[in-house]
Every structure is written in C-alpha cells, then in structure tokens.
Amino acid sequence: MRTDTGQIVNLADYRPTDFVLERVDLTFDLHPTETKVEARLIFHRREGIDPKAPLVLDGDELVLSGLLLDQGELPTEQYVATPESLSVRDLPESTPFELTITTVINPEANTQLMGLYRTGGIYCTQCEAEGFRRITYFPDRPDVLAPYTVNIIADKAANPLLLSNGNFLGGAGYGEGKHFAAWFDPHPKPSYLFALVAGDLGVVEDTFTTMSGREVALKIYVEHGNEPRAAYAMDALKRSMKWDEERFGREYDLDIFMIVAVSDFNMGAMENKGLNVFNDKYVLADPETATDADYANIEAIIAHEYFHNWTGNRITCRDWFQLCLKEGLTVYRDHEFSADERSRPVKRIAEVRHLKSEQFPEDSGPLAHPVRPTKYREINNFYTTTVYEKGSEVTRMIATLLGRDLFKTGMDLYFDRHDGQAVTIEDFVKCFEDVSGRDLTQFSLWYHQAGTPLVTASGAYDADGKTFTLSLEQMMPATPGQATKKPMHIPLRMALIAEDGTAIMPASVSGAELTDDVLHLTAQAQTVVFHGIQSRPVLSLNRSFSTPINLQFNQSAADLALIARYETDHFARWQALIDLGLPNLLQAARDARQGNDITCDPAFVDALLAAAADDSLEPAFRAQALALPSEADIGRELGGNNDPDAIHVARRAILKQVAEAGKDIFAALYDSMQTTGPFSPDAASAGRRALRNAALAYLSQLDGNPARAKAAYDAANNMTDLSAALTILAHQFPESAETAAALEHFRDRFAENALVIDKWFAIQAGIPGADALARIQRLMETSQFKRTNPNRMRSLLGTFAFANPTGFGRADGAGYNFLADEILDIDQRNPQLAARILTSMRSWRLLEPVRADHARSALLRIERTAGLSTDVRDIVDRILK
Ligand code: PHE
Ligand code: ZN
Numbered sequence: 001m002r003t004d005t006g007q008i009v010n011l012a013d014y015r016p017t018d019f020v021l022e023r024v025d026l027t028f029d030l031h032p033t034e035t036k037v038e039a040r041l042i043f044h045r046r047e048g049i050d051p052k053a054p055l056v057l058d059g060d061e062l063v064l065s066g067l068l069l070d071q072g073e074l075p076t077e078q079y080v081a082t083p084e085s086l087s088v089r090d091l092p093e094s095t096p097f098e099l100t101i102t103t104v105i106n107p108e109a110n111t112q113l114m115g116l117y118r119t120g121g122i123y124c125t126q127c128e129a130e131g132f133r134r135i136t137y138f139p140d141r142p143d144v145l146a147p148y149t150v151n152i153i154a155d156k157a158a159n160p161l162l163l164s165n166g167n168f169l170g171g172a173g174y175g176e177g178k179h180f181a182a183w184f185d186p187h188p189k190p191s192y193l194f195a196l197v198a199g200d201l202g203v204v205e206d207t208f209t210t211m212s213g214r215e216v217a218l219k220i221y222v223e224h225g226n227e228p229r230a231a232y233a234m235d236a237l238k239r240s241m242k243w244d245e246e247r248f249g250r251e252y253d254l255d256i257f258m259i260v261a262v263s264d265f266n267m268g269a270m271e272n273k274g275l276n277v278f279n280d281k282y283v284l285a286d287p288e289t290a291t292d293a294d295y296a297n298i299e300a301i302i303a304h305e306y307f308h309n310w311t312g313n314r315i316t317c318r319d320w321f322q323l324c325l326k327e328g329l330t331v332y333r334d335h336e337f338s339a340d341e342r343s344r345p346v347k348r349i350a351e352v353r354h355l356k357s358e359q360f361p362e363d364s365g366p367l368a369h370p371v372r373p374t375k376y377r378e379i380n381n382f383y384t385t386t387v388y389e390k391g392s393e394v395t396r397m398i399a400t401l402l403g404r405d406l407f408k409t410g411m412d413l414y415f416d417r418h419d420g421q422a423v424t425i426e427d428f429v430k431c432f433e434d435v436s437g438r439d440l441t442q443f444s445l446w447y448h449q450a451g452t453p454l455v456t457a458s459g460a461y462d463a464d465g466k467t468f469t470l471s472l473e474q475m476m477p478a479t480p481g482q483a484t485k486k487p488m489h490i491p492l493r494m495a496l497i498a499e500d501g502t503a504i505m506p507a508s509v510s511g512a513e514l515t516d517d518v519l520h521l522t523a524q525a526q527t528v529v530f531h532g533i534q535s536r537p538v539l540s541l542n543r544s545f546s547t548p549i550n551l552q553f554n555q556s557a558a559d560l561a562l563i564a565r566y567e568t569d570h571f572a573r574w575q576a577l578i579d580l581g582l583p584n585l586l587q588a589a590r591d592a593r594q595g596n597d598i599t600c601d602p603a604f605v606d607a608l609l610a611a612a613a614d615d616s617l618e619p620a621f622r623a624q625a626l627a628l629p630s631e632a633d634i635g636r637e638l639g640g641n642n643d644p645d646a647i648h649v650a651r652r653a654i655l656k657q658v659a660e661a662g663k664d665i666f667a668a669l670y671d672s673m674q675t676t677g678p679f680s681p682d683a684a685s686a687g688r689r690a691l692r693n694a695a696l697a698y699l700s701q702l703d704g705n706p707a708r709a710k711a712a713y714d715a716a717n718n719m720t721d722l723s724a725a726l727t728i729l730a731h732q733f734p735e736s737a738e739t740a741a742a743l744e745h746f747r748d749r750f751a752e753n754a755l756v757i758d759k760w761f762a763i764q765a766g767i768p769g770a771d772a773l774a775r776i777q778r779l780m781e782t783s784q785f786k787r788t789n790p791n792r793m794r795s796l797l798g799t800f801a802f803a804n805p806t807g808f809g810r811a812d813g814a815g816y817n818f819l820a821d822e823i824l825d826i827d828q829r830n831p832q833l834a835a836r837i838l839t840s841m842r843s844w845r846l847l848e849p850v851r852a853d854h855a856r857s858a859l860l861r862i863e864r865t866a867g868l869s870t871d872v873r874d875i876v877d878r879i880l881k
Helices: 227-248 292-307 320-341 344-363 385-402 404-418 425-436 557-566 570-594 602-613 619-626 631-638 644-661 663-672 683-703 707-715 719-732 737-749 754-765 772-781 790-803 814-829 831-841 849-863 870-880
Strands: 019-029 035-045 055-058 064-069 079-081 085-088 097-105 115-119 122-126 146-155 161-164 167-173 178-189 196-199 202-209 215-222 256-262 275-279 454-462 467-475 490-497 508-510 513-515 518-521 525-531 538-541 550-553
Touching (some): 064 085, 146 161, 161 178, 292 320, 320 385, 385 490, 490 557, 538 550, 570 602, 602 619, 719 737, 814 870
Parallel strands (some): 454 550
Antiparallel strands (some): 019 035, 454 467, 467 525
16 A cells, blocks of 8 residues: 655646557456556657666655566666666667566455455456556656557456456467457557456447447446346447437447446446556446346446447546546546436536535535645545546536537537547637637636635516616635635626516626626625616526536525426525525524524525426426535534534425425325336436325324335335335334334345445434444445445445435434544455545534534544545545645
8 A cells, every 4th residue: 555655746847758658458367356458558768868867756655576678688777676766777868768667466465446456356457547557667647648559368267257448459379278358549548548358258248339330349247147128338338439429429439339347346437548447336336236227327427437438538638637538538528428418407406506615615624625625635536526527517617608619619629639648628628719819818717716605696676767776795714725816707697577477688888798698706805787677677697507616606496486486496495495495504503503483485485396396398397406405414504513403303394394284285295206118217216206206205204103214115126216215214104113124125136236226225324313333333344235335435435424414414423433444444345445435524614512522533543543544644634634
C-alpha cells in the first residue's frame, strides 16, 4: 500500500514528458501469484530535451526482474529501480530505442483492486487513475498515448478466455496446457485505459450495425449461469450506440465491443478501450432480483461507459486535473440519454435530488473543491460528485447558454479539432466560444471557483407602471483555499405566470440579458425590470434547475401552490412542492428539539395531495413529489446544531399528517397503480410501482402495524415491490415478528445471489434508532458478510454511515467510533474504499456540540494513526481542517 508522503501535485507544475512513447508491446504470462509481465516500450527523446536527461518511469510496489535496452543487457550503473520508479540514463540522443522491462506481480495478493487482481477466479485489471504502474514501470499519465499490442499466455483449462483492448489478432496453443492470444488496439491510448481479463466466463452476444454500415460484435461476459440476466444490459448498449450516432454523430471505431462483469470492483464501471469492466451490480438484472432503480442504473452506466469511447478515450485528459473534461461531459451525455429514453422531467428531478443530497454537502463542507481543481494529494479522492455531477451541470449550462443547435456545433468542433489528443478544459470551452462568438471567460469561473452560489431574489409588481421588478443578488461562499470570489455568470431559466395559470410575456426587459427563457445574472447584484405586465405575475425561477445554486426567494405559499399547479415545466412544479414542504419540515425539526407540538401547513398538504391525485401527471412524477426530503437533506437545510433524533421525529410526524389527510387518495392509488401482465422494466411501469409503493409507505405509517406491508411482501412478484415492502417492514416496524420472518425469508430465498444479499444488508443497515449499531455488528458476524467485497462493505457500512443519521449519529458517539475502527481496518486492504466511506463524516461540523465532539474525537483517532494510506490521510486531514 502507498503510504502518505505528504506530496502535493500542482496543476501549475504540468509539463510534457521528456520522452515520447511510440509503441507498447506487452506480454503477460498469467499466474495467480507470480504473473510475469514483459513490457517492450519504444521511446524517442523529444526535440530540444537535454541529452543527459534520464527517462523516469512510474511504479507502485514493483520489483524489477529484467531490463534490456535494444535487446541488450544494461549495466547496473545506468539505471536505478525502486518500488516507485525506474530511472534510466545515457539513452540515445535522438534515435528511437526499445526498453524491455520485466516485472513479476502477485494478482492474488492484490486487495486494493488496482492494477492486475483476481476476482471470482478470473484475472482482471483496473488502471484508472494510477493502477498501470502496479503492473509495470511506465510513464503512467494520461497525456502519454500509444498503440498497444497485448499477448496473453495462460493455463487453457482455467482461462479459456483471454481478452484485452482493441481487435483480436489471433491465438494458439502454447505447450503444456497453456494457450495464448494477441490483441492490437490501433487507437493511441493512455495507460489508464488498458485492460486485461482472463478466465472462464459465460457470454451473451449480439451485433450492432453502425451508421456507416460496419458490423460490430457485442459481447457481455458474465459468470456462467448469469447469461439471461445480461439481456437488459445488452439492450441498453445497443440503444446507447444508436443514440450517440443520432444525437452526437459518434460512431463506434473497433470491430468488437466487450463488457465484463466482475463482483469485486471499487467503482461502478470502467471505460477501458473496447473492453469495459463493470461492477456486476450494473450489468445483471432480471425482474426477480433487480429493482426498477437497478434497471435505470444499468441503462445509465452502460451508456456512460460507452459514451466515454469518444468523450474520454478518443479525446482524453492532458492531466488528472482535467478529470471533469471526460467525466462531467460524459455524465451530461448519459443524463441526456436517459432523459430521451425515459421521462425528461422525472429524470431531471432525480438528478437534482442526487446533486443536492450528495454534491451540495460536499461543496459546502471541508472537502469542497473546484470542478477543475488545481492541486491534489491523492487523485483517487477526486472522483467526486463535484467533478462528476457538478461537472455535468456546468456542461448543461454551456448547452443552455448556446442553445441545443450551437451546442451540437461546438461538440462537433471539439471532436474534429481534438480527436486523438489529451486536452484541457480550456480547449473544450474554446470550441464553444469559437462556434458562438460568446466570451465564456466569466462563465468559466464555474470550473475554478468552488462552492454553491447563493442567489437571493425578490420581486415587486407595480400595477400603475405595469412593471415587475426583480432584484437579484449572488453570493459565493468561502471554501477551503478560496476565501474571496468573483461574481459568476448564472443562467436562470424563468417564467412569469398569471393568476389563471397562463404565461405572461413581457413587452421588454431591462437590466439583464434575456434569451428565450434564460435570464443572465452576471453582476453581483442586478435589478431586472419586466415591462408591459398587465397583472401581478408569479415568478418561476430556475426552471429545470438550469443552474446549480441555492436560491433564496421568499415566495408565498399561494404563489408556490400556483406554480405547482400550472407550470408547464414539471421540474419546476416539483420544486415548488418541495419549497412548500421544506419550511414545515425545518420548523418541525426545531419544534421536536424543543419538545413542542409538530404542525404542518394545510396549504402544503393540499398541494401535495392534489398532485398525488392528479391523473394527468405521470405516476413517476407523483411518486417523486410524495418522497419528502430525507433526514440528511433536512439536516443540510437546517445548517447547524443538528440533532438527528429531532429531525427523525419531525419528519415522521409530518409524514403521518400527510398520511392522515391523504388516506383515501393513498388507498385508491394503492389499488389503481397495480401493474398487470408480465413484468416490464420500462419507465412508465416503474413509475406506477414507485407511486404504489409510496402510497403503501404512507398507509403503513397510518396503520401503525405491519399487516399491510406484510401482505404486500407476500404478494410481490418482482424485486421492486418485494424490497419496497421489506424496507417498510424493517424501517417502520423493526421489532415486529412479521419483519423478522420476512428478513429471514428474503435471506434464504436469495442466499445464492450476492447482489440481492447486498440489498438485505442495506435495508437492515438503514433501520433508524440507537440500536442500529448493535444490529450492524451482529450482521458483520453472519456468514454472508464479506470484508473483501466492496459492494458488501458499501451495503452495510456505507448505508449505515451515509443513510442512517439516527443510528450512525447516536448521541453517545458509538457510531463514529465504530466507523473509525472499521476505516482503519479497511485501509489495510483497500485504501480507496476506506477513504470513500470516510467521506460520510464530511458534515460533522453541522452536528450539535455533543455529537460534533464525539465525531471529532473519532476523526482525530484516525488522524493520529501511523501508516495510513495516502487516500485516508488526505481525507481525514481535510475533514478536520
Ligand atoms: N472512469 C470511471 C467512470 O466514471 C470511473 C472509475 C474511476 C472507475 C476510477 C475505476 C477507477 O466511468
Ligand atoms: Zn465516467
């Protein structure tokens, strides 16, 4: 494991390599504990580089076992090899030369899951960001691109399948029960996109004919027996390929596209050229074992990785500071894909929910960083919701500023101009400036200034002058390393709505640019006047969440209710319902803290129930409206001195009041939203199930007993309904005999399916209350618990720490202490996973003093431990700062 050296990498220090890598030829002789890797690398010295400059290659826990220069032995004075680097001097001044480097690595012992490792009996690699240097010494940075030839030798019986990037060249026997295969990837690529997979897997095959008429072989490799569960992923892949041709004109560029599903994986999936490797959670699905959310995730992640082929692979990042160049853009592309395949407003609601519950807390806490950071200590810790989700929002805003057509033209220019290159955010933005003539200098601050802008708005109608005056002000909060900031370019979509629900068009506007429905806020404060307004308008601001800000706009409940009823933008309707409800939840939390009665404004309940009962609205939308902000969301909005128990009591009380007022509506929905016929994962059917299960949760709340949820559990014929019923049983009636029986039944029925058992763990990890910790500890003793499997760890520990505020945050600090012990333990094996779970403590300063104190002690205990990985050291230092 790489322990911390305290070294910081700075964007300002970027310079190209001294040597140009021309070609890579790798030979792997696979063995579970002693894999021999021979890397033949052809370099030449870049023009103008000092002939004395040595070639310095990266390594990580490597041992050099052979080194040749142009096939000849090298005198030992000519090189220095350590586990972290190989430095060779006296290399040819201007002619190309070939280095042959031999290393021996141990895949079996690789518990970090970076580099070459074993999972479920197969060999698999993960190289992003800096895993390739765990395989061989290499210029392991994204701006070093070369074509790769890969030869794989392995035992034939155990590894009938030998895969790598690019196109298959050929294979043959290789003596003594071994065989070999050769692959060639003609597209120059950085090492982080390298992949190798070997083993014995089942396959699902299909083909795709590209827009120019080429036939591409599609293969999804899964554990034997799981083939039928890969059908949905294959379907999603073909739809993704088609969509990228139609929407962005992007055609696939190899003869074959492969996906391999593995059960031990640190992240969701990886876009290795022509050979994507996936966490099997994002490939495998059938109605019996996967929820609607699982299907939606599979579709989105298959698309995401496929889209990387152009945004990430053909055009890659110059350095890791540019990570959002590929991730923000590719998330935007997968969001657009899902919006086109499903319901656009419902997709947008889900995105914004995710952004607010994950990215906003990051951006307002100790881990805040710009979308394009300027320094890092451990790059693994920068695969964040800021880089991904906020990066996507920034891309979306470029599309909003330019309009759909010009945005497409800008993307075309980007693909043309930079194909085959490793580029920067500046290069990307320049393409949109060039096609639009718009100066995006101020807009680019979105990449460079961290923190969520706070926009304050107030409006006044002048009946005599027939004007509506809108005062806008923006405030950029301070974030680590950035005390003061400049005003941003904030594109606010808006609408003016009359009392009868019709749109009001102003005769003219002064004080700000307004293009279509986009109002441009560019100064710190701006007064915008809308002229020719015949009656008092209701302003709908930040429609479709056109900009990722916190908006302070004290609209009356009546105005919000009007938006909730009439806005043509359904996202804005949902937002209005949330804005109506939130003050009630916040007040309830304060009242619960003081021991006061909890009340709820009937205007909110009425508006919510009106939406729930409105058959003209999509069921999925109505389900989103009924899902009140989570306890964590409420905590974030309260903004300090938070007591998780009070928040829990408050939220439950409000849910109950909604349930009481809406019991007839919920009963009717529960009956009418029943889906009939064979299961279909399509968005409309999923929406019906979501609404029905939301109704069930409210009704159970009111019943105060588990009978209805138990009946639903027994009647369920798909995983969506089954897990929804089990969640209601466990979270609302944890002590009931029905819950115990259902949990046992669920475990036994799905004992053979790891992904379903993950759900079993996660549901129990989320049960609120102070006894959650004891439950977690009991679950860790069960035979199903597996410390080495990241999915299992995330299901149990991740859910506990991220999504169980009362259990994890119990007042005596035992939850935080427990997590600290676990983090220290996980760090020994898998630093990336440890660091990721530790980020659950990023908002500790929002807690009331007693809990905050416990949290700090637990963090300090981690900080004072010697031998931490760079990953955990980096996070704990920043969280405590
Ligand atoms: N690049 C992957 C994606 O977003 C994520 C990833 C990062 C996977 C690092 C593994 C390691 O598609
Ligand atoms: Zn990605």
